Amino acid sequence: MAIQFELIKTCKQSGARLGRLHTPHGVIDTPIFMPVGTQATVKAMTPEELEDMEAQIILSNTYHLFLRPGHELVEKAGGLHKFMNWKHPILTDSGGFQVFSLGDLRKITEEGVEFRSHLDGAKHFLSPERAIEIENALGADIIMAFDECAPYPADKEYVKKSLERTTRWAARCKAAHKKPEQQALFGIVQGGMYPDLRKQSAEEITEIGFPGYAIGGLSVGEPKPMMYEVLEQTIPYLPEDKPRYLMGVGSPDDLLEGVLRGVDMFDCVLPTRIARNGTAMTSVGKVVIKNAKHFDDFTPLDPNCDCYTCRNYTKAYLRHLYKADEILSSRLMSYHNLYFLIELMKNVRKAIMEDRLLDFKDEFFEKYGYTVK
Numbered sequence: 273m274a275i276q277f278e279l280i281k282t283c284k285q286s287g288a289r290l291g292r293l294h295t296p297h298g299v300i301d302t303p304i305f306m307p308v309g310t311q312a313t314v315k316a317m318t319p320e321e322l323e324d325m326e327a328q329i330i331l332s333n334t335y336h337l338f339l340r341p342g343h344e345l346v347e348k349a350g351g352l353h354k355f356m357n358w359k360h361p362i363l364t365d366s367g368g369f370q371v372f373s374l375g376d377l378r379k380i381t382e383e384g385v386e387f388r389s390h391l392d393g394a395k396h397f398l399s400p401e402r403a404i405e406i407e408n409a410l411g412a413d414i415i416m417a418f419d420e421c422a423p424y425p426a427d428k429e430y431v432k433k434s435l436e437r438t439t440r441w442a443a444r445c446k447a448a449h450k451k452p453e454q455q456a457l458f459g460i461v462q463g464g465m466y467p468d469l470r471k472q473s474a475e476e477i478t479e480i481g482f483p484g485y486a487i488g489g490l491s492v493g494e495p496k497p498m499m500y501e502v503l504e505q506t507i508p509y510l511p512e513d514k515p516r517y518l519m520g521v522g523s524p525d526d527l528l529e530g531v532l533r534g535v536d537m538f539d540c541v542l543p544t545r546i547a548r549n550g551t552a553m554t555s556v557g558k559v560v561i562k563n564a565k566h567f568d569d570f571t572p573l574d575p576n577c578d579c580y581t582c583r584n585y586t587k588a589y590l591r592h593l594y595k596a597d598e599i600l601s602s603r604l605m606s607y608h609n610l611y612f613l614i615e616l617m618k619n620v621r622k623a624i625m626e627d628r629l630l631d632f633k634d635e636f637f638e639k640y641g642y643t644v645k
């Protein structure tokens with residue numbers, strides 16, 4: 273088996289789980305936040321900095337690497353780990369979702385998706401088989417099935433047709449996967465915001481059988497309560513002994529609400545994206561560094577953080593870097609935001625171990641400035 277999921281403990285106060293996911297490139301503690309490195313780099317961070325902040329697994333993307341530099345080059349380099357000098361686990365997303373959101377969609381058929389590259393407008397075709405061929409070449413420890421992430425909102429008939437095709441595509445992915453011993457293929461559950469369709473998708477995907485299951489099609493603009501509700505309607509149909517991965521999530525509150533509902537893995541571009549726009553996630557809420565009030569504030573970004581950025585630089589300096597459009601601004605802000613989410617998940621794992629995750633959530637939301645429900 274490419275991966276082994278060890279369920280260590282289930283929190284007595286909630287549905288939260290503590291686990292360890294053994295992969296060919298190392299062990300991952302769950303619940304886990306996975307930094308996104310779409311084009312074989314977590315933007316502005318070196319692998320050594322990611323190791324320093326104890327990132328355990330990072331994401332890359334099939335669609336992007338297929339378009340540039342081409343999966344053949346990465347394979348020639350000895351695979352993604354060698355190409356980007358990352359010695360730890362990697363997960364590649366399949367590109368299905370990107371095809372529907374990045375390239376302007378040409379047409380979708382049972383066979384696959386024809387689309388134009390968002391880079392140069394060139395026409396391309398991706399099918400379940402092609403996506404798996406690319407992911408096998410990239411060599412990630414965990415690879416995702418080729419799916420359709422239905423837009424939101426979308427009418428029920430469309431979502432039903434779409435999830436049923438995603439199921440047929442999932443079976444084709446499993447059949448096309450050349451290295452199930454080295455690379456764990458996760459199935460992806462869709463079904464929009466319709467609980468009965470989520471149940472149908474979860475039953476169909478688990479019927480095919482995968483070592484792990486992702487919940488796609490959420491965090492697509494729906495209200496948060498709706499996302500949490502759909503999660504509650506989906507998780508019970510996934511096996512307890514396999515990892516659950518909520519794709520594209522998320523912000524601190526979404527991570528906590530997801531863990532409480534039994535999610536083990538998360539990914540989101542938020543920490544690095546908002547960092548480049550000058551916003552920091554801190555233990556006392558968001559800090560928008562360009563705000564004039566930080567002009568002569570010589571305190572750290574986050575008084576309760578012991579990351580490299582918070583130990584060595586002040587808000588005044590970080591504001592200056594941002595206003596001067598200095599590259600170091602993106603680096604220092606990204607380092608802190610990633611560290612913040614990784615640290616949050618470390619504290620979540622500790623709270624689960626001590627059966628006090630609900631209390632931890634209330635304390636965190638109080639300090640972070642979220643209204644505690």
Ligand SMILES: CC(C)(C)OC(=O)NCc1c[nH]c2nc(N)[nH]c(=O)c12
Binds near residue numbers: 366367419488493
């Ligand atoms: C809009 C953002 C990116 C925040 O979330 C989503 O789109 N969420 C859904 C999502 C993220 N990544 C995925 N990958 C795949 N294969 N399928 C998906 O549905 C998704």
